Amino acid sequence: xxxxxxKPGEPGIIVWEVAAAALCFEALYRSFGVAFRTLSTRKGVxxxxxxxxxxxxDGNSYGVSFVHATIVVWRGCQHLIQQWGAPxxxxxxxxxxxxxxxxxxxxxxxxxxxxxxxAFLLYDVSHVLLEYPRLGSIDVVAHHVLFAxxxxxxxxxxxxxxPFAWLIIGELSTLPLNLxxxxxxxxxxxxxxxxxxxxxxxxxxxxxxxxVYGLGLLHLFGSWHPHVEEACLRVPGLRxxxxxxxxxxxxxxxxxxxIVRVASRPPRAADD
Numbered sequence: 001x002x003x004x005x006x007k008p009g010e011p012g013i014i015v016w017e018v019a020a021a022a023l024c025f026e027a028l029y030r031s032f033g034v035a036f037r038t039l040s041t042r043k044g045v046x047x048x049x050x051x052x053x054x055x056x057x058d059g060n061s062y063g064v065s066f067v068h069a070t071i072v073v074w075r076g077c078q079h080l081i082q083q084w085g086a087p088x089x090x091x092x093x094x095x096x097x098x099x100x101x102x103x104x105x106x107x108x109x110x111x112x113x114x115x116x117x118x119a120f121l122l123y124d125v126s127h128v129l130l131e132y133p134r135l136g137s138i139d140v141v142a143h144h145v146l147f148a149x150x151x152x153x154x155x156x157x158x159x160x161x162x163p164f165a166w167l168i169i170g171e172l173s174t175l176p177l178n179l180x181x182x183x184x185x186x187x188x189x190x191x192x193x194x195x196x197x198x199x200x201x202x203x204x205x206x207x208x209x210x211x212v213y214g215l216g217l218l219h220l221f222g223s224w225h226p227h228v229e230e231a232c233l234r235v236p237g238l239r240x241x242x243x244x245x246x247x248x249x250x251x252x253x254x255x256x257x258x259i260v261r262v263a264s265r266p267p268r269a270a271d272d
Contacts (some may be wrong), residue, residue, distance in 0.1 A: 021119030025064055029127070032060035048187030055185040061127060061135055062178040068120045069174035075113045076168035082106030083162050091162030092227045093234070107161040114155050114164060121148040143251060150241045157235040163245070166216035170252075173205035202259045209252040217249055 036059030039045045046052040083091060083106050090103040125144040128136040147167075154160040176197050183194045220228060220242065232238045 017115050018119050018122070021115055022123045025068070025120055025123040028067060029060050029064050029123075032063035036060055036063065046186050048185075051185045051187055055182075058135065059182070059185070061124075062181045064120075065124070065174055066178040068116070069171040069178070072113055072117055072120075072168050073172050073175070075109075075116075076165055076171070079106065079110050079113065079161075079165035080169065082109065083165055086162070088223050088227045089230070092160055092223065092231050094158040094161050110161050110164055111155075113168065114151055117168060118148055118151045118155070121151070139251060139255075143248065146244045146248065150244050153235065153237050153241050157238075159231045159235055159238065160241075163216060163220060166212050167245075169212050170208040172208045173201055176201035176204060202256075205252075205256055205259055210256055213249055213252060217245060220245070 037056045039059070040052050040056035046055045083103070086103040086106065090101070090107065094104070094107045121144045125141060125148070128140055128144070132141075151164075154164065180194070180197045180201055183189055183191065183197060188194060228242070232242075
């Protein structure tokens with residue numbers, strides 16, 4: 001699901017494209033840093049003086065995350081539509097490189113999306129580790145590392161285009177999550193819009209990371225013989241990737257329990 005070069009003698013992944021995309025995210029991070037530091041000094045933007053330094057310092061991380069999520073969710077919806085009617089075997093094993101099959105184009109369109117996704121994971125986990133635990137705890141690190149590994153394995157071997165499509169939809173909940181952070185750090189944690197943002201976050205997380213993800217897992221294991229089994233025989237480590245999908249779903253359920261608890265609080269309590 002990355003850009004591939006599966007012709008004899010060529011590498012399986014064009015690493016420089018992932019590196020270039022990661023550098024683009026880093027450039028965006030630094031540009032947003034200037035923007036958030038400027039906004040923090042503007043009257044009527046950062047209302048809480050105690051939170052203003054955090055707004056100025058960390059806003060760029062959440063801004064980059066918002067941009068990434070917008071891009072991959074939009075493309076993910078297109079991938080779902082393009083691959084919806086594909087035969088089951090095409091949903092788990094992509095057509096040969098250069099194939100003119102009617103489903104090959106839809107699967108190939110996933111490749112740049114996964115380049116963006118993997119580049120973001122590499123960029124983001126590096127910042128989480130450098131600032132640990134301020135930007136995320138061990139569960140965030142584990143989530144990024146595991147899904148980066150799954151992205152690499154599947155992308156290197158051109159398998160699982162359909163699972164990638166339904167997995168990437170989970171990034172939809174990142175949009176209200178980042179908006180929630182901005183509201184809190186700008187001193188608007190007790191507002192009505194904060195209440196609606198919490199609700200929207202819980203709803204999008206439930207739809208994308210519980211319902212769609214869960215249905216995707218059911219389809220994956222329901223298609224195990226012979227379609228997924230064929231991919232697993234072809235790709236070493238793919239069974240481990242499937243196990244990671246299950247572990248990721250379990251982590252989503254843990255997170256969703258926390259989200260429901262936060263969303264059910266009174267608006268002002270969400271500012272804590």
